[in-house]
Structures are given as structure tokens and as C-alpha cells.
Amino acid sequence: MTQQQEVTIVRYEVCDIRFPTSKHLDGSDAMNKDPDYSAAYIIFYTNDPTLEGHGMTFTCGRGTEVCCSAIEALAVKFINTPLSTLTADMRKTHQICTGDSQLRWIGPEKGAIHLATGAVINAIWDLWAKHEKKPVWKLIVDMTPEEFVACVDFKYITDALTPQEALEILKANQATKAQREVEMRENGYPAYTTSAGWLGKETVIDRDKSGRLTHHGSLFFMHTGYSDDKVRRLCREAKAQGFTYFKQKVGGDKASDIRRAALIREEIGADGVLMMDANQIWDVQEAIDWMQDLLPFKPLFIEEPTSPDDVLGHATIRQALHPHTKVATGEHIQNRIIFKQLFQAKAIDYCQIDSCRVAGVNEIMAILLMAKKFDIPVVPHAGGVGLCEYVQHLSLIDYICVSATIEDRVLEYVDHLHEHFEYPVVIKHGSYVAPLDPGYSITMKRQSIDDYSFPNGRIHKTN
Numbered sequence: 163m164t165q166q167q168e169v170t171i172v173r174y175e176v177c178d179i180r181f182p183t184s185k186h187l188d189g190s191d192a193m194n195k196d197p198d199y200s201a202a203y204i205i206f207y208t209n210d211p212t213l214e215g216h217g218m219t220f221t222c223g224r225g226t227e228v229c230c231s232a233i234e235a236l237a238v239k240f241i242n243t244p245l246s247t248l249t250a251d252m253r254k255t256h257q258i259c260t261g262d263s264q265l266r267w268i269g270p271e272k273g274a275i276h277l278a279t280g281a282v283i284n285a286i287w288d289l290w291a292k293h294e295k296k297p298v299w300k301l302i303v304d305m306t307p308e309e310f311v312a313c314v315d316f317k318y319i320t321d322a323l324t325p326q327e328a329l330e331i332l333k334a335n336q337a338t339k340a341q342r343e344v345e346m347r348e349n350g351y352p353a354y355t356t357s358a359g360w361l362g363k364e365t366v367i368d369r370d371k372s373g374r375l376t377h378h379g380s381l382f383f384m385h386t387g388y389s390d391d392k393v394r395r396l397c398r399e400a401k402a403q404g405f406t407y408f409k410q411k412v413g414g415d416k417a418s419d420i421r422r423a424a425l426i427r428e429e430i431g432a433d434g435v436l437m438m439d440a441n442q443i444w445d446v447q448e449a450i451d452w453m454q455d456l457l458p459f460k461p462l463f464i465e466e467p468t469s470p471d472d473v474l475g476h477a478t479i480r481q482a483l484h485p486h487t488k489v490a491t492g493e494h495i496q497n498r499i500i501f502k503q504l505f506q507a508k509a510i511d512y513c514q515i516d517s518c519r520v521a522g523v524n525e526i527m528a529i530l531l532m533a534k535k536f537d538i539p540v541v542p543h544a545g546g547v548g549l550c551e552y553v554q555h556l557s558l559i560d561y562i563c564v565s566a567t568i569e570d571r572v573l574e575y576v577d578h579l580h581e582h583f584e585y586p587v588v589i590k591h592g593s594y595v596a597p598l599d600p601g602y603s604i605t606m607k608r609q610s611i612d613d614y615s616f617p618n619g620r621i622h623k624t625n
């Protein structure tokens with residue numbers, strides 16, 4: 163590339179990357195019994211060999227190939243496009259993916275095609291931020307309110323939030339932005355841990371030659387959870403690292419939920435904050451009934467008590483459990499429209515945005531703004547691979563530009579697979595340290611991409 167040439171996307175590579183985490187049932191919960199933390203991963207290559215855009219969407223193993231094919235269908239649209247064309251109008255760039263008149267039929271704005279959109283849009287943000295030599299959060303924090311609003315697609319949400327209202331929210335925070343940025347650089351963003359509370363049984367029964375649970379795992383899987391000793395040890399370790407918020411998986415076996423809630427409460431003390439996550443296992447009334455036995459342990463919230471599509475069901479559960487506990491959801495909320503309804507229906511107390519279930523950074527910006535308007539704290543989801551790396555940027559954007567508060571807000575942290583990233587997250591005294599490397603922190607090490615590529619990577623061949 164010569165000095166005068168514009169940075170232009172010239173080709174892309176899509177990788178199906180799977181980590182066999184189900185072997186130890188890390189990451190498991192009442193619904194996801196044997197997750198293999200995986201990434202449908204894209205690299206945009208440019209005419210500058212030193213500049214690449216990386217993005218991914220998180221999956222649980224089988225089906226990653228479906229997201230990879232959807233990524234291919236979208237990525238091809240960006241070949242031979244100069245980066246400056248994409249960044250001059252990020253709303254339009256987002257709409258290139260969400261508004262394709264044929265691909266739209268397999269969404270719209272939901273499911274595998276939307277997960278793929280998340281990967282592609284995030285890769286473009288990564289490329290832009292690397293080009294600007296800034297982390298993504300800083301690229302956005304440095305935008306004027308007008309530039310911020312220009313990234314957002316307001317289609318289908320103007321009945322809840324107009325562009326003018328969004329502008330007012332951002333303008334009101336403009337004068338104090340710099341001081342919040344300094345505070346974040348100094349103290350980082352407070353985190354909570356899920357790593358002590360996975361539901362997976364430690365001893366694994368019945369595996370085939372590739373190390374997978376046979377019969378899809380479920381038939382031979384007992385919901386007994388990590389051993390009590392392991393839970394105690396992990397709680398103590400997390401406490402020693404400075405964590406004060408802990409999440410426990412529930413919804414497998416009630417007696418074991420109660421026993422583990424008691425021991426976690428004992429370990430974290432009355433001042434520690436306990437959260438519970440049911441991963442959609444219950445019907446509406448079942449959620450209300452089951453929680454009665456867990457309320458004595460004073461959970462801050464119950465996460466994903468039922469189907470993510472059931473807006474009114476969440477509202478019913480919230481009303482029934484109020485004021486004893488609150489309701490959180492978001493990791494499976496498919497787009498800004500369902501978030502809008504959850505807010506309008508007063509169905510949730512915490513908004514758990516997921517960085518690549520929705521269409522990446524642009525749609526997240528819309529959801530942050532709506533959450534602010536409805537006064538709902540944003541507590542991002544990060545259980546999975548790469549999600550901690552992504553969401554640290556989003557919480558910084560939320561605090562510095564949008565919500566302007568960290569009260570009642572914590573960012574999820576899980577201690578898995580960070581070693582595979584070039585710029586892994588750093589946790590200090592129970593907080594995320596603000597990332598300073600250029601990009602979206604999602605660049606995976608080449609060796610890891612090759613080793614864990616499915617089905618031909620070294621790890622899958624030798625297992």
C-alpha cells in the first residue's frame with residue numbers, strides 16, 4: 163500500500179474455533195449442560211498488511227458452523243470497501259448488514275444472522291479503532307454527542323427514544339466526561355464473578371472418543387453442581403482477589419440449589435452480594451415458586467428466570483418477587499426492540515447486554531441510551547469466550563458517556579480462556595482495568611486460532 167492509498171478491506175477469513183470446556187463442565191448451567199465455549203470468528207484483511215479487523219460472536223459448540231456461514235454471507239459485502247466509507251456513516255454500515263433485503267428473511271435482526279452481524283460489525287469497529295490507534299471505548303468516548311447519535315439505528319425504537327432525546331442524554335454528560343474517564347483509568351470498572359458457581363458436575367460420565375458427552379450430555383448429567391469444597395474454595399479465592407459480588411447457577415436440583423446458596427452465603431457473609439442465574443429453565447409460575455425457597459439467601463436478582471422472548475412473563479415474575487429480589491436478563495435478548503419492550507413493560511430491573519448477540523457496538527449504543535432513559539442499570543453479560551474482552555469497553559462507554567453512574571452496576575467476569583487473546587482483560591482488586599491497547603481487545607492469538615479450529619485443529623485431532 164502506498165502513502166496515498168486508502169485503507170481498504172481486501173479479503174476476509176472466517177474461523178470456527180471451539181474450546182472443549184465441556185470436559186470439565188466449566189460454564190455449565192441448568193440449560194447449557196455441556197458448553198464448548200466457541201467463537202465464530204472473522205478477520206478482515208486490508209491492503210495494509212499491518213492492519214486487520216477482528217471480530218467474533220460467541221457460541222456453545224455445535225452450530226458454530228451455521229454462524230460462520232452467516233458471517234460469510236455478510237462479510238463479502240465489505241470487500242473492496244475503503245475503511246473511510248464505512249466509518250463516515252456507521253449507522254449505514256450497520257444497516258448494510260441488518261437491511262439486506264434477502265438476508266433479512268432469515269432474521270430479521272435475530273438468530274444466527276444477527277449473531278453473525280455482531281461479529282462483522284464488531285470487526286469493523288476493531289479495524290477502525292486500530293487504525294485510530296485507540297481502544298474502541300476511547301474512540302467512542304471521544305465522539306461528540308452528535309457523532310455518537312449518528313451511529314445509532316433508531317428504527318423501531320422512536321416510540322421509546324427519539325434521536326433528540328438521545329442527544330440530550332449525551333449532551334448532559336458532556337462536561338463531566340473527562341473526569342469519569344480519569345476515574346476509570348485510575349480505578350477500573352467494578353466486576354463480579356460467576357466462576358465459583360457453575361452448575362457442572364465435576365466428574366464426567368460417558369464420553370465418546372472426541373471427548374464429548376454422549377447422548378448430548380443430558381441423559382447422564384446430574385445437576386449436583388461443583389462439589390461443596392470446590393465452591394467454598396472458589397468463593398474464598400474470589401474474595402481474596404477483591405470480589406464482593408458472586409453469581410450462582412440455579413434451576414437444576416432444588417435441594418442442591420438451597421445447599422449451595424447456604425454455603426456461598428456463609429462464605430461471602432451478610433455483606434457479600436449473591437446473584438442467581440436460572441438460564442431460562444423455568445416456566446413463569448415455576449420461577450416464582452422455585453424462588454420462594456431461595457429468597458431466604460437474599461439474592462440480589464434472579465437472572466433469566468424464563469424464556470428470553472417472554473416480555474410479559476418477566477413482568478409477572480418481577481411483580482411476584484418484588485421486593486424480595488429483582489429480575490435480570492439480556493444474554494439471549496435478540497435485539498433493541500425486545501429490550502425496548504422489557505423496559506416499557508417494567509419487566510426487568512437489570513439490563514444484561516450481550517456484545518455479540520445483538521448487532522455489535524451500534525445496537526449496544528441504542529440499548530445503553532434506552533436503559534438510561536428508563537433508568538435501568540446495565541450489567542453486561544460476559545460468561546463465554548471473548549465476552550469479557552468485549553464488554554469492558556461497553557461498560558466504560560456506558561459510564562463515561564451515557565449513565566454517568568456506577569451505582570448498582572457491576573460487570574461480569576469469568577476466569578476462562580483469556581490466555582488465548584493478544585490483549586486479555588486485566589482484573590485488579592475485583593475491577594476491570596481500563597484496556598489501553600488499540601482495537602476491541604478481541605484479537606485471538608494465531609496459534610490458538612489454528613490449534614482450536616474445528617474440526618482440523620491440533621486440539622480436536624488429538625482429543
Ligand SMILES: C[C@H](O)[C@@H](O)[C@@H](O)[C@H](O)C(=O)O
Binds near residue numbers: 189190441
Ligand atoms: C453457557 C454459558 O456459560 C452461560 O452459562 C453463561 O453465559 C451465563 O448465563 C452467564 O450469565 O455468564
Ligand SMILES: [Mg+2]
Binds near residue numbers: 439441466493543545
Ligand atoms: Mg447468565
